[in-house]
Amino acid sequence: MSTASTRPPEGRYGRVSDEHADRRLRILGGVLGAVLLAVVGFFAYHYVGQNKISAEVITFKATSDDAVRVHLEVRKDAGASGYCTVRSQAEDGAEVGRADFRFSGADTRIDKVVTLRTTARGTTAELLGCHAG
Numbered sequence: 001m002s003t004a005s006t007r008p009p010e011g012r013y014g015r016v017s018d019e020h021a022d023r024r025l026r027i028l029g030g031v032l033g034a035v036l037l038a039v040v041g042f043f044a045y046h047y048v049g050q051n052k053i054s055a056e057v058i059t060f061k062a063t064s065d066d067a068v069r070v071h072l073e074v075r076k077d078a079g080a081s082g083y084c085t086v087r088s089q090a091e092d093g094a095e096v097g098r099a100d101f102r103f104s105g106a107d108t109r110i111d112k113v114v115t116l117r118t119t120a121r122g123t124t125a126e127l128l129g130c131h132a133g
Contacts, residue, residue, distance in 0.1 A: 052080040053103065053130040058111075060088075060125030067115050068122040074103050074110040074130070081105075084130040086114070088122030096120045098128075 058071040068088045081104035088097040097118035103110055
């Protein structure tokens, strides 16, 4: 009578070193996934968490051929300071004015009417963005 072997036949079910390679690949994939998650979280925090000032144009009116009056509503963190950039364009789309308007103080909401000087009659007032600092 022959005795049954407890080892699988050679070459039939793969090598033991393949199990080590699979384990290494799983560990490497987990580490790379964690690093990717950390990088995405870092940029999301700085994009969302650090944006301390936001605003919108409520109304605007061309008061003359060289000025546009703009009503801005600014929302910010208490004590934060920064500026918002506003531009105006002529009827043909050419930019006729651009200026930065600064905001500071303890208020979290500021309604302010500002005058944007233009080189020709402005037909628009567009908020380009706000930045802390």
